[in-house]
Each structure stands twice: as C-alpha cells, then as structure tokens.
Amino acid sequence: MREEPDLRKSERARIILNELKKLYPDAGCTLDFTSPLELLIATQLAAQCTDARVNIVTKDLFKKYPNVEAYAAADLQELEKDIRSTGFFRNKAKNIKECCTRLLTHYNGKVPGNMEDLLSLPGVGRKTANVVLSTVFSKPGVIVDTHCTRLSNRLGLTKSTNPDIIEKDLMKLLPQSEWANFSHRLVYHGRAVCQARKPKCDICGIRSYCTYYKKAIK
Numbered sequence: 001m002r003e004e005p006d007l008r009k010s011e012r013a014r015i016i017l018n019e020l021k022k023l024y025p026d027a028g029c030t031l032d033f034t035s036p037l038e039l040l041i042a043t044q045l046a047a048q049c050t051d052a053r054v055n056i057v058t059k060d061l062f063k064k065y066p067n068v069e070a071y072a073a074a075d076l077q078e079l080e081k082d083i084r085s086t087g088f089f090r091n092k093a094k095n096i097k098e099c100c101t102r103l104l105t106h107y108n109g110k111v112p113g114n115m116e117d118l119l120s121l122p123g124v125g126r127k128t129a130n131v132v133l134s135t136v137f138s139k140p141g142v143i144v145d146t147h148c149t150r151l152s153n154r155l156g157l158t159k160s161t162n163p164d165i166i167e168k169d170l171m172k173l174l175p176q177s178e179w180a181n182f183s184h185r186l187v188y189h190g191r192a193v194c195q196a197r198k199p200k201c202d203i204c205g206i207r208s209y210c211t212y213y214k215k216a217i218k
C-alpha cells in the first residue's frame with residue numbers, strides 16, 4: 001500500500017516546488033546533446049564532473065564518435081584520452097564502450113526508453129536512467145545527484161543520503177509531472193545559492209521553508 005507522506009512535509013514540499021518554479025522558471029537539463037545516445041554518453045561522463053566540463057569535452061567527442069558503432073569499435077586507450085578531463089576516465093571509457101556494444105547486440109543500436117532496459121546497460125544507474133527517460137522520452141523521474149541529495153536533506157524533505165531512498169521520498173511528496181523539473185531546479189539553486197560548503201541562506205528565497213535554516217537561526 002502506498003505510504004502517505006506526513007501533511008506538513010508534503011505541504012512544505014508543494015510550497016518549495018512553487019517557489020523554485022518562480023525562481024528558476026526555465027530550469028532544465030544543462031548537458032548539451034542532440035540525440036538520446038549523446039545524452040546517455042554525456043550523463044555518464046557527468047558523474048563526479050561538472051556539466052560545464054562535460055559540455056566542453058563532448059563538443060569534440062560527439063564529432064569523433066557520431067554513432068553507437070563508433071563507441072563500440074573505439075580503441076579503449078584513445079577513448080580514455082578523449083574523456084580524461086571528466087575524471088574517472090578509465091571506468092567511464094570502459095563502461096561507454098561496453099554500453100554501446102550492448103546497445104548494438106540487444107537494442108538494435110537504439111537507446112531504450114524504459115528503466116529496466118536502461119539499468120541493464122554498463123555504467124547506467126538510476127540517476128542516468130532518469131535523466132534520459134525524463135529528458136528525451138518525456139517520462140517522469142526524480143534525478144538524484146549531489147545537489148538533490150544535499151538540498152533535499154537541508155530542506156527536510158528526506159533524512160537519507162541514499163539516492164534510492166531520496167528518490168522514493170521525493171516521489172511521494174511531489175506530483176509526477178514535476179519530478180524531473182524539481183530535480184533540475186534543485187541543481188540550479190544548489191549552484192547559485194545553496195552551495196555545499198557555505199549556503200547563502202541570507203539571500204535564499206526558500207529559507208522560510210528550510211529545516212536547515214530554521215535550526216541555524218534558533
């Protein structure tokens with residue numbers, strides 16, 4: 001049976017959602033891509049790396065590897081070199097090559113549009129799958145990255161640092177149609193105001209609804 005969120009928290013979540021909408025009306029995925037495959041690759045590269053850095057790297061990468069066959073046939077060391085500056089490049093290169101090989105052998109070279117199949121791809125976890133599903137397949141998905149983890153905890157919308165639990169907590173609190181955009185807006189707010197080391201609570205537009213802030217001013 002579906003567990004009902006406590007009303008105070010769900011009410012706060014609704015207000016935070018609306019305030020973030022006003023603050024960041026145009027928030028969306030900040031990775032550059034022109035196809036589901038490019039987004040899948042960019043999202044894998046974005047692990048432990050900024051979207052800005054990934055966008056620099058993919059500018060040339062997407063020209064050099066224009067399709068799934070090119071990644072599957074890539075020389076691993078060369079691919080590592082091409083994505084080196086995104087960090088964890090050995091793992092990422094291996095996963096991308098294996099992921100694209102599986103796309104060819106199991107999915108006719110196409111990026112699948114459902115969670116189960118996406119999760120069967122090497123290097124693809126729920127975060128990457130939800131980015132792809134929500135951005136190119138218009139399916140609902142909460143995207144739990146480092147910003148979402150930090151902000152949803154500070155805002156008191158979850159008590160967990162486990163991405164799977166955070167995802168479930170936010171899914172209970174927010175309407176499906178808002179799942180992805182709420183995640184994007186948390187990223188914007190995390191970059192601009194609620195930074196990891198020193199959140200700028202003094203200028204924060206949602207501080208009235210923030211558990212962290214309420215505790216800090218007590």
Ligand code: SF4
Pocket residue numbers: 154155193194195199200201204205206207208210211212213
């Ligand atoms: S009040 Fe402070 S901790 Fe809370 S969301 Fe705003 S910046 Fe982050």
